[in-house]
Amino acid sequence: MNIKKIALGFSLVLSSNIVLAGGGQAVNCRMENTGYQNVYEGQVSCLASMRNGRLVKLEDYIFPTVHSSVTINRLVGNEFLNCTAKVPFSHVQPITKEVCDYTPYVNVSARQYSEGEAVFEISANDKDGHIQSRDVRINGASVSSHSDSIQVYGAVGETFYLTITVTDNDGYSSSSSAGITIKRFGSINPL
Secondary structure, eight states, rough: OOOOOOEESOOOOOOOEEEEEEEEOOOEEEEEEEEEEEEEEEEEEEEEEEETOOOEEEEEEEESSSSEEEEEEEETTTTEEEEEEOOOEEEEEEEEEEEEEOEEEOEEEEEEEETTTEEEEEEEOOTTOOEEEEEEEEEEHHHHEOSSEEEEEETOOOOEEEEEEETTTTTTTTEEEEEOOOOOTTOOOOO
């Protein structure tokens, strides 16, 4: 098929129909050290005061925690007692968390704008960086465009397919495509 004219630019689009979107997937997930934290563990004790003024020693064993102090709660007789105790330092441990790269997200939709004219709307972004390059093709022919709105013109019955592949700054790629057949105005439907 012959592309009669391609106009690049921004257009008013009343609505769009998503055909196929790609990307935004987590890839290359790994555990990374993001810092260090103190760990506390051991036997603790503190003194709690009863209503009659008598001091009672409360004891407990604290399993590994990142808190350097704890509150010990006990029921002694018919009194609820509590006191705060320092937990002995045990060691320093690395803080690790899962870190992932993300493929870029790209989506293209197609909508007939008027009889003989259609528009492809492109949206692309990269969650963990930026879009480094994009390859836009209409009916297989490369189109040099950095616009997010691409208009095509053709005769009633002519079909246009747009495929876009975006590559992010980490080298990951995603693709999306949409197609539309030019209809008589009033019977507009994307493929």
